[in-house]
Amino acid sequence: MTGARIRTSGLTLRYPNRSVLQGVDFSMEPGELVAILGPSGAGKSSFLRTVAGLVRPSSGMVQVDDQPVAGPRADVALAFQDPCLLPWLSVERNVAFGLTFARQPHLSRASRKERVTLALREVALEHSRTWAPSQLSGGMAQRAALARCLARQPRALLLDEPFGALDEVTRADMQQLLVKVVRHTGASTLLVTHDIDEALLVADRILLLGNNGTVVDEWTVDVPAPRAPHIQKLGEMRIQILRALQNSMSRAA
Structure with missing residues (x-):
């Protein structure tokens, strides 16, 4: 990329x-x-x-x-000061949620899973993939928000x-x-x-x-x-x- x-x-x-x-x-x-x-x-x-x-x-x-x-x-991915994680979704599903945004290319289930795994690995959150946002510290929540952007494989x-x-x-x-x-x-x-x-x-x-x-x-x-x-x-x-x-x-x- x-x-x-x-x-x-x-x-x-x-x-x-x-x-x-x-x-x-x-x-x-x-x-x-x-x-x-x-x-x-x-x-x-x-x-x-x-x-x-x-x-x-x-x-x-x-x-x-x-x-x-x-x-x-x-x-092009945009992230804010507020991580904006959905409280009813796990960390893994919050990261995957970015792949459902408008104008995102259609991906197979296997491709979505691979992208999420790679993004979580990039921000060192693989061990927390099943956690709820309420279980995350402020820094971990920002890592999850960054992973949500990275899963889209943005060029900007x-x-x-x-x-x-x-x-x-x-x-x-x-x-x-x-x-x-x-x-x-x-x-x-x-x-x-x-x-x-x-x-x-x-x-x-x-x-x-x-x-x-x-x-x-x-x-x-x-x-x-x-x-x-x-x-x-x-x-x-x-x-x-x-x-x-x-x-x-x-x-x-």
């Missing part, structure tokens, strides 16, 4: 009472992991939903592999603050898992986060979306993994990002 090439051109999204995105030009190569930072209300989640085809832009265009996005695609993975509600230790574990999964599957990944440190630890590139709904800055994180030992270089970049974020917020005020 190879990742998708994603591009937006002049992407603009307006609501009757406000403008959310304004002429966003963006591109990412197959297999890249790009983090999107920005203040609350900058349009980060709206950008993700527009790329996913859930929201139609007011103007401009989203393309996946040079094909215009006109709606949800089978090869869109994540909207998936680790925001987790404690620091569990969050660090999930960040490491995300990097491993992206490298192993090759899925192009867009991660919306409020956490600068998280972006620095996992992303190949970091984009800063300003309050005006445009990309105001960008950084390439050319630090080898694992990145935790490279505190000094990451710390310098963190200061740059924090200053850019503060400047963006002050200009909007």
